[in-house]
Amino acid sequence: MNMNGPRLTRREFTAVLGGIVISFSLAPKVVLAQNPARLPGSLETNRTLDAWLRVNADGSVTVFTGKVELGQGILTALAQIAAEELDVPLVRISMVSGDTGRTPNEGQTAGSQSIEQSGTALRMAGAEVRAILINLAAKKLGVLADLLKVNDGVILAPDGRKVAYGELAAQADLKREATAKVSPKPAAQHKIVGKSVPRIDIPGKVTGAAAFVQDLRLPGMLHGRIVRPPRYGARLESFDEATVKAMPGVIAVVRDGSFLGVVARREEQAINARLMLMEFAKWSSGPLLPDPSKLYEQLLSLRSEDRVISEKDAPLPAGADMIEATYHRPYQAHAAIAPSCALAEFKDGKLTVWTHSQGVYPLRATMAKALDMQPRDIRCIHAEGAGCYGHNGADDVAFDAAMLARAVSGRPVRLQWMRDDEFKWEPYGPAMTMKLKGAVAGGRVVDWSFDVWSQSHNMRPGDPDGINLLGSWYLAAAKRPGPARHAPQPNGGGDRNAITLYDFPRQRTTHHLIMENPVRTSALRTLGAYANVFSIESFIDELAAAAGIDPVAFRLAHIRDERERAVIEAVAKAAAWKPGESYQKGNGRRGRGIGYARYKTVATYTAVIAEVEVNRTTGIVKVPRIWAAVDAGQIINPDGLINQIEGGVIQSMSWTLHEQVRFERNGILSEDWMNYPILTMPEAPRVETVLINRPNERALGAGEAAQGPTAAAIANAFAAATGQRIRELPLTPERVKQALASPLIGKPLIKIRYPIDTASDVVERSL
Amino acid sequence: MAISLRVNGVTRSVDAEPDTPLLYVLRNDLELNGAKYGCALTQCGACTVLVNGAARRSCVTPAGSIEGNEVTTLEGLGTLDKLHPLQKAFIDEQAAQCGYCIGGMIMTAADLLKRNPQPREADVRAALADNLCRCGTHNRIIRAVLRAAQNMRGQ
Numbered sequence: 001m002n003m004n005g006p007r008l009t010r011r012e013f014t015a016v017l018g019g020i021v022i023s024f025s026l027a028p029k030v031v032l033a034q035n036p037a038r039l040p041g042s043l044e045t046n047r048t049l050d051a052w053l054r055v056n057a058d059g060s061v062t063v064f065t066g067k068v069e070l071g072q073g074i075l076t077a078l079a080q081i082a083a084e085e086l087d088v089p090l091v092r093i094s095m096v097s098g099d100t101g102r103t104p105n106e107g108q109t110a111g112s113q114s115i116e117q118s119g120t121a122l123r124m125a126g127a128e129v130r131a132i133l134i135n136l137a138a139k140k141l142g143v144l145a146d147l148l149k150v151n152d153g154v155i156l157a158p159d160g161r162k163v164a165y166g167e168l169a170a171q172a173d174l175k176r177e178a179t180a181k182v183s184p185k186p187a188a189q190h191k192i193v194g195k196s197v198p199r200i201d202i203p204g205k206v207t208g209a210a211a212f213v214q215d216l217r218l219p220g221m222l223h224g225r226i227v228r229p230p231r232y233g234a235r236l237e238s239f240d241e242a243t244v245k246a247m248p249g250v251i252a253v254v255r256d257g258s259f260l261g262v263v264a265r266r267e268e269q270a271i272n273a274r275l276m277l278m279e280f281a282k283w284s285s286g287p288l289l290p291d292p293s294k295l296y297e298q299l300l301s302l303r304s305e306d307r308v309i310s311e312k313d314a315p316l317p318a319g320a321d322m323i324e325a326t327y328h329r330p331y332q333a334h335a336a337i338a339p340s341c342a343l344a345e346f347k348d349g350k351l352t353v354w355t356h357s358q359g360v361y362p363l364r365a366t367m368a369k370a371l372d373m374q375p376r377d378i379r380c381i382h383a384e385g386a387g388c389y390g391h392n393g394a395d396d397v398a399f400d401a402a403m404l405a406r407a408v409s410g411r412p413v414r415l416q417w418m419r420d421d422e423f424k425w426e427p428y429g430p431a432m433t434m435k436l437k438g439a440v441a442g443g444r445v446v447d448w449s450f451d452v453w454s455q456s457h458n459m460r461p462g463d464p465d466g467i468n469l470l471g472s473w474y475l476a477a478a479k480r481p482g483p484a485r486h487a488p489q490p491n492g493g494g495d496r497n498a499i500t501l502y503d504f505p506r507q508r509t510t511h512h513l514i515m516e517n518p519v520r521t522s523a524l525r526t527l528g529a530y531a532n533v534f535s536i537e538s539f540i541d542e543l544a545a546a547a548g549i550d551p552v553a554f555r556l557a558h559i560r561d562e563r564e565r566a567v568i569e570a571v572a573k574a575a576a577w578k579p580g581e582s583y584q585k586g587n588g589r590r591g592r593g594i595g596y597a598r599y600k601t602v603a604t605y606t607a608v609i610a611e612v613e614v615n616r617t618t619g620i621v622k623v624p625r626i627w628a629a630v631d632a633g634q635i636i637n638p639d640g641l642i643n644q645i646e647g648g649v650i651q652s653m654s655w656t657l658h659e660q661v662r663f664e665r666n667g668i669l670s671e672d673w674m675n676y677p678i679l680t681m682p683e684a685p686r687v688e689t690v691l692i693n694r695p696n697e698r699a700l701g702a703g704e705a706a707q708g709p710t711a712a713a714i715a716n717a718f719a720a721a722t723g724q725r726i727r728e729l730p731l732t733p734e735r736v737k738q739a740l741a742s743p744l745i746g747k748p749l750i751k752i753r754y755p756i757d758t759a760s761d762v763v764e765r766s767l
Numbered sequence: 768m769a770i771s772l773r774v775n776g777v778t779r780s781v782d783a784e785p786d787t788p789l790l791y792v793l794r795n796d797l798e799l800n801g802a803k804y805g806c807a808l809t810q811c812g813a814c815t816v817l818v819n820g821a822a823r824r825s826c827v828t829p830a831g832s833i834e835g836n837e838v839t840t841l842e843g844l845g846t847l848d849k850l851h852p853l854q855k856a857f858i859d860e861q862a863a864q865c866g867y868c869i870g871g872m873i874m875t876a877a878d879l880l881k882r883n884p885q886p887r888e889a890d891v892r893a894a895l896a897d898n899l900c901r902c903g904t905h906n907r908i909i910r911a912v913l914r915a916a917q918n919m920r921g922q
Binding site: 070072073198203209210212217248268337339385388419643644647648650651673674678679680682684687 | 868870902903
């Protein structure tokens with residue numbers, strides 16, 4: 001393995017901007033102007049007011065955002081922010097999001113950053129536009145601006161005269177650069193922000209409105225389907241074109257190298273034609289996958305780029321006991337309920353794609369390269385897909401649909417992947433290995449080291465050196481994906497949340513970025529944070545046990561930050577945690593555990609306590625109750641925040657108990673919900689969420705805050721219940737039974753007494 | 768080939784092969800969005816509709832096999848102006864994140880409440896055991912069904 005020191009190349013510097021990977025061709029020119037003032041949030045990269053807000057003659061306001069709805073309720077939250085600053089009722093706000101023809105470029109909707117980036121831009125732009133309108137009204141009415149008030153989009157003078165926003169719309173010049181010099185409202189004056197406003201999209205979704213890209217229909221629209229190889233890298237040798245072309249409704253069979261698809265008049269005809277193509281297509285074999293029984297050994301043997309990302313070097317006291325343990329997390333799928341879908345139309349040399357991509361601008365740039373087109377000839381428009389938990393098939397299917405649409409030029413093609421396309425070809429959350437070492441003395445952690453091995457967590461479109469679109473890798477003129485890259489802290493990639501939050505005087509954290517991709521991976525919700533927090537917080541419990549201290553008290557003893565302390569204390573209070581309870585093994589069936597993290601080490605604080613019930617005969621772990629305490633700074637929409645936390649808790653529980661992509665050397669085996677089961681309705685825990693509002697602090701995202709702490713809380717509860725620790729996810733019945741049957745599996749691997757200057761000091765024993 | 772279907776109280780004629788899954792006829796020919804494609808394997812429940820009041824997976828139901836039967840989709844249950852108690856309860860509980868599974872959840876729940884107007888929480892969980900939600904909205908969905916049951920009894 002290489003041991004390369006940190007380097008900051010120009011390319012990586014570009015990647016740093018707002019945590020968004022953008023290619024050079026997309027870097028907004030205005031940034032390059034002579035020393036422009038630094039503007040807050042996404043105003044920095046989209047600097048004119050009319051890029052964000054338009055006041056219409058009827059008094060309504062159109063809000064433009066580069067962030068998109070993924071099921072997280074972001075458009076409602078952003079509408080609240082704009083309505084608040086403008087003093088306009090929510091019903092008069094309409095949202096336009098993620099459209100390369102109309103909205104700001106805010107890169108990807110990812111990393112729980114939409115409130116910070118787009119929300120901040122809208123807050124500042126809203127305050128400034130309100131001031132512009134008030135100044136216009138002041139001139140019109142001949143009254144000092146300071147004397148005017150705004151109520152529901154109507155500006156009122158002390159003498160009772162009024163001017164509505166709509167009347168000023170034509171004169172308001174918003175084609176100007178934002179100054180960010182108008183202060184937004186203080187939290188105490190908020191009437192809309194901070195309220196549990198109902199989501200704007202739910203009424204339509206419960207009554208069958210066209211809410212999703214799958215529901216879009218254009219006149220003359222055709223239906224497409226794609227045929228994928230039996231495994232990664234296999235090449236198409238032959239297929240039966242004549243038979244398929246003669247099938248009812250088939251309009252075109254599209255082949256380019258090993259890219260194979262079909263377009264038909266009706267959807268079921270396209271599906272039947274796909275089956276026929278699959279039946280007779282012959283493929284070369286392609287490279288073998290790793291041996292699943294030796295997965296982690298094999299991953300650790302691949303080439304990696306290693307970086308020490310954090311180091312503190314306090315001296316080590318004599319007489320400390322070191323323990324060591326290794327944890328694993330398998331490949332895990334996004335597994336959205338809807339397979340990915342796109343609608344594409346190719347007309348007069350221009351391509352329009354309706355897509356549920358998380359980043360319409362990066363997608364456009366990469367599609368242009370893949371299709372040998374100019375970005376200006378492509379328009380990508382966001383339309384919702386099913387819940388998006390990271391980089392799924394959305395971008396890939398957009399490219400596939402474009403390929404098919406180009407073959408039937410002039411007629412739109414809607415393409416939805418089949419269930420097995422999605423499961424077998426989406427980029428998974430990477431398998432990871434975490435090795436931890438720690439030492440306690442006098443009830444304190446005196447040494448800590450953390451090593452994480454992972455493939456890339458970011459193989460999204462937008463890479464400057466590669467084309468990260470699945471279908472393009474199979475064209476006759478095959479494109480290549482970009483290389484794995486380190487992402488700088490605090491966002492990180494596989495090393496997200498790898499640096500311990502605790503105040504340990506001596507610590508070392510190393511990220512081993514695996515440069516090869518034996519299984520396709522990219523961003524899954526939280527990136528590396530889920531597995532890193534699972535392992536760190538499990539190991540903290542192991543150290544607490546070594547020190548003989550209650551896990552809650554042990555954590556609090558290593559925390560300085562008041563906000564960190566507050567969430568841990570809040571969750572312990574909500575769950576009525578009793579000091580020392582985790583040592584009470586009871587009947588070996590029931591226990592509780594805690595997990596804590598501050599997401600990305602700089603964002604939302606979340607502490608979780610889980611209660612588990614272990615069936616020692618079947619090996620089934622049930623989680624009847626979970627408590628969560630959250631500090632996401634200023635709360636925009638309390639109910640929306642609770643919904644995000646509950647969702648994160650339940651999805652993490654599903655990952656932790658059930659989920660691993662199954663494969664063999666010849667290909668991926670997880671192709672439907674039977675061989676990739678997820679948490680079902682009867683299994684769902686009761687979730688109690690405590691919110692800590694900080695109205696004067698920065699608003700933080702919460703979509704990824706709960707997953708790591710939840711996994712650790714469940715694993716720690718299992719250890720508390722049984723005295724055994726499982727360090728490899730998920731906690732399947734087989735692993736549980738194995739753990740319960742084997743007296744040694746739950747013990748740390750090695751215990752060493754410092755100083756370790758002679759071999760005789762190394763002893764193996766169990767705690 | 769023409770198939771005659773009765774959907775949401777209206778007789779509709781559709782030019783499709785009789786073995787066409789009902790799902791595609793509803794979505795593409797009749798332009799009804801409520802039933803969703805999720806797996807076409809009867810595993811996820813997103814495509815659930817009512818046939819003569821009973822929940823049915825439209826992804827594997829040949830359209831030709833249900834001529835003469837009464838099909839109800841999410842759109843037939845209620846509208847924005849006249850919400851069904853289940854639809855209202857899902858809004859009141861904010862029981863959706865992405866909402867892709869919600870149509871199937873509501874239709875399966877409609878079947879449950881018809882058979883069992885006073886379900887216990889465990890009954891709701893069991894009835895929805897084969898309807899998958901990926902966003903983690905489980906508890907809100909359960910609460911919404913229980914709330915709808917209560918409101919329907921009160922009417």
